[in-house]
Amino acid sequence: MGRTSGALKIPFKINVTTMSKLPPSSSWDKLSVSELEDAVAHHNRLYWVENNAEISDPEFDRLVEALRQKSPDSPILTAIGPAGAGLEEAAVQADALHDAHQVLHNPPMLSLDKCYDEETLLKWFDKFEGDVLVSPKVDGVAMCVRYGANGELLLAATRGSGRVGELITENAKQVGGVPHKVDAAGIEVRGEAYMPLSVFRADFAADYANPRNLTAGALKLKDAQAAKAYGIRFFAYDVLGVEFDTELEKMRWLAELGFDPVGSTIVSKDELQQNFERIDASQAHADFQMDGVVYRANLREEQLRLGYTGHHPRYSIAYKFQGDFGESTLREVHWNVSRTGAINPVGIVDPVTLSGAVVTRASLHNLAIMETLGGEQGLTLNSRVLMTRRGGVIPHLEKIIEAGEQPVTIPTECPGCGAPTYREADVLCADHLPGCRAERVRQLEHFASHMEIKGLGPKLLEQLYDSGLVSDPSDFYTLTREELTSLERVGTKTADTLLERIDQRRRVRAEHFLRALGINELGRHVSELLVETYPSLDAILAVPVEELVAIPTIGEVIAEHVTKGLAQKAELIESLRSKIELVFPEPKSESDADAPSDSPVAGRSFLFTGTLESMTRSEAQKRVRALSGDTPSSVLKSLDYLVIGDADYEKFEGGWRSGKLKKAERYNSEGSAISIIKETDFLALVDAADA
Ligand SMILES: NC(=O)c1ccc[n+]([C@@H]2O[C@H](COP(=O)([O-])OP(=O)(O)OC[C@H]3O[C@@H](n4cnc5c(N)ncnc54)[C@H](O)[C@@H]3O)[C@@H](O)[C@H]2O)c1
Numbered sequence: 001m002g003r004t005s006g007a008l009k010i011p012f013k014i015n016v017t018t019m020s021k022l023p024p025s026s027s028w029d030k031l032s033v034s035e036l037e038d039a040v041a042h043h044n045r046l047y048w049v050e051n052n053a054e055i056s057d058p059e060f061d062r063l064v065e066a067l068r069q070k071s072p073d074s075p076i077l078t079a080i081g082p083a084g085a086g087l088e089e090a091a092v093q094a095d096a097l098h099d100a101h102q103v104l105h106n107p108p109m110l111s112l113d114k115c116y117d118e119e120t121l122l123k124w125f126d127k128f129e130g131d132v133l134v135s136p137k138v139d140g141v142a143m144c145v146r147y148g149a150n151g152e153l154l155l156a157a158t159r160g161s162g163r164v165g166e167l168i169t170e171n172a173k174q175v176g177g178v179p180h181k182v183d184a185a186g187i188e189v190r191g192e193a194y195m196p197l198s199v200f201r202a203d204f205a206a207d208y209a210n211p212r213n214l215t216a217g218a219l220k221l222k223d224a225q226a227a228k229a230y231g232i233r234f235f236a237y238d239v240l241g242v243e244f245d246t247e248l249e250k251m252r253w254l255a256e257l258g259f260d261p262v263g264s265t266i267v268s269k270d271e272l273q274q275n276f277e278r279i280d281a282s283q284a285h286a287d288f289q290m291d292g293v294v295y296r297a298n299l300r301e302e303q304l305r306l307g308y309t310g311h312h313p314r315y316s317i318a319y320k321f322q323g324d325f326g327e328s329t330l331r332e333v334h335w336n337v338s339r340t341g342a343i344n345p346v347g348i349v350d351p352v353t354l355s356g357a358v359v360t361r362a363s364l365h366n367l368a369i370m371e372t373l374g375g376e377q378g379l380t381l382n383s384r385v386l387m388t389r390r391g392g393v394i395p396h397l398e399k400i401i402e403a404g405e406q407p408v409t410i411p412t413e414c415p416g417c418g419a420p421t422y423r424e425a426d427v428l429c430a431d432h433l434p435g436c437r438a439e440r441v442r443q444l445e446h447f448a449s450h451m452e453i454k455g456l457g458p459k460l461l462e463q464l465y466d467s468g469l470v471s472d473p474s475d476f477y478t479l480t481r482e483e484l485t486s487l488e489r490v491g492t493k494t495a496d497t498l499l500e501r502i503d504q505r506r507r508v509r510a511e512h513f514l515r516a517l518g519i520n521e522l523g524r525h526v527s528e529l530l531v532e533t534y535p536s537l538d539a540i541l542a543v544p545v546e547e548l549v550a551i552p553t554i555g556e557v558i559a560e561h562v563t564k565g566l567a568q569k570a571e572l573i574e575s576l577r578s579k580i581e582l583v584f585p586e587p588k589s590e591s592d593a594d595a596p597s598d599s600p601v602a603g604r605s606f607l608f609t610g611t612l613e614s615m616t617r618s619e620a621q622k623r624v625r626a627l628s629g630d631t632p633s634s635v636l637k638s639l640d641y642l643v644i645g646d647a648d649y650e651k652f653e654g655g656w657r658s659g660k661l662k663k664a665e666r667y668n669s670e671g672s673a674i675s676i677i678k679e680t681d682f683l684a685l686v687d688a689a690d691a
């Protein structure tokens with residue numbers, strides 16, 4: 001089974017950093033001003049115009065900083081960014097504004113001023129009065145959304161050159177956190193679109209190097225429906241068309257409108273550095289990639305007084321993460337069999353400490369990405385390499401500093417079963433033999449994770465597979481306590497918890513089941529489409545390729561992979577369906593096609609207050625979102641449910657009111673219809689929606 005790029009793949013170049021023809025970062029300082037200027041202009045162009053960066057972002061930032069140190073007034077410094085790269089000129093020359101696909105940004109969507117140390121930050125702070133709003137600098141793609149006189153979504157656009165952006169309205173409607181209607185007239189909201197790291201890790205990390213490129217690609221896909229499969233979300237950080245006295249009020253208002261504002265706090269001068277460190281540390285658990293911290297003067301009158309340069313607002317600055325680099329040596333390349341059967345390279349390097357963690361391995365994604373990394377002579381062992389953690393988290397082999405001598409050998413046989421390998425497009429494949437251990441264990445892992453059976457980690461799965469207790473996913477459902485406790489390090493308590501978790505997943509939504517099968521191209525989007533289009537598993541299994549191709553967004557390649565995969569797994573599917581009950585959505589009748597769904601959760605919004613007992617707040621929010629509900633971060637007039645933790649519900653009945661409750665009651669007295677319910681009732685709602 002091989003991977004071929006199907007229609008769902010993004011037609012977007014992967015930004016792999018290869019060996020730079022210019023000197024490595026350590027020698028930027030030795031260049032003259034004019035050499036530095038040339039280098040900055042060169043890389044800026046490669047990045048913005050050719051979409052093919054040769055050096056990493058932190059390295060580019062160092063280069064710019066080297067120029068700024070030597071020649072603070074260099075005109076090149078203010079020409080960095082898309083406009084400086086000539087994009088704007090090109091757009092205007094092409095008479096862009098008469099082009100229906102483009103939008104003029106007024107005022108332009110500017111860049112941000114940058115700094116790399118506390119001293120520079122404090123100097124900036126001394127230019128104005130009042131406190132500062134701090135927020136993470138989200139490493140995504142800038143986007144604006146405009147709303148009309150009735151609050152309807154009019155258009156959305158990319159930042160483009162800063163002055164001229166590209167229209168992406170239909171795609172933006174598929175982005176989480178972009179309300180289609182707001183309770184405000186004639187506003188423009190600006191913010192950052194990004195791919196949550198959880199989505200990137202689950203669906204794309206094996207084939208793509210960077211969530212930011214995927215985000216940019218998804219926003220520009222011709223087929224807006226297909227964009228949905230990328231799970232892109234939007235953080236709002238600014239609004240035009242309404243004036244506020246402070247940034248804080250602005251961010252609160254955005255939350256009330258239903259946007260997801262970037263998490264922000266107000267701080268004073270002596271807390272600036274401490275908040276940089278706090279946000280830096282938060283990378284370990286954040287679900288988005290960030291590349292620094294943004295500071296903004298809180299008082300609007302001070303912002304107006306400071307104004308703008310042509311490149312950035314003076315009232316704002318980004319304190320960028322240095323990108324913790326470390327040199328190491330590439331010792332080996334391991335080849336892992338993925339759940340789709342692709343055999344992908346993983347680099348094993350000498351231990352190096354980066355952002356507080358020891359890194360010894362980094363995914364090299366796939367054969368083609370590995371080749372690009374190695375450059376003309378190919379990747380070699382014992383190469384000196386530069387390691388980073390992307391977004392401070394994902395270990396990444398940034399570039400080769402000095403090549404070694406021994407070329408990496410590409411296996412001719414699958415490391416799991418010995419089947420001969422072959423290349424298909426970017427990927428190394430094999431027609432795995434039935435007993436391919438690596439592929440089987442990976443499939444078990446994939447099944448468990450998509451069926452949301454917690455506790456089945458890779459170690460335990462290997463034990464289960466090697467002991468013969470589980471050879472395919474249907475065996476999970478016949479495991480007994482005795483069998484489980486016969487394994488090393490599995491006690492009765494662990495066994496019972498596990499059995500209970502498996503039991504809870506005997507009744508699942510059909511799209512989750514389809515996706516869990518681990519069939520190439522049968523991901524979230526195609527599974528959902530199939531389940532929406534066909535009423536039963538039998539109907540899905542019987543669909544011929546020609547019919548699948550007729551479904552919008554399913555191309556020929558996808559259709560072939562899916563039908564072939566389902567046929568190959570017929571036996572497994574039969575054995576699973578005798579143990580699992582699949583839930584299909586109620587068929588929609590023609591007349592109510594546009595009516596809100598009758599799921600008690602889909603399309604409704606939920607906000608939580610007080611302490612939840614059955615799960616954490618973020619788990620509760622995840623469940624709501626998984627059922628297509630919304631989770632605004634504050635009380636809106638249009639809110640459907642305010643959920644009170646069970647323990648606090650008694651207090652509520654006794655007269656206690658949280659801020660959120662007070663607000664909800666006030667809105668209700670003004671005509672809103674917010675249901676205030678307790679946790680147990682919420683659980684009943686989600687269970688009903690899940691059923
Ligand atoms: N590798 C290379 O060769 C190369 C060359 C040129 C530029 N670059 C990189 O391109 C990137 C983009 O540069 P730039 O100057 O256009 O953008 P920038 O890095 O100055 O950032 C400005 C952007 O930050 C975004 N942002 C994210 N979170 C925000 C928040 N909380 N508040 C306000 N704004 C927020 C905004 O959308 C805004 O457009 C930089 O990271 C730079 O390193 C790399």
Ligand SMILES: [Zn+2]
Nearest residue numbers: 414417432436
């Ligand atoms: Zn194999």
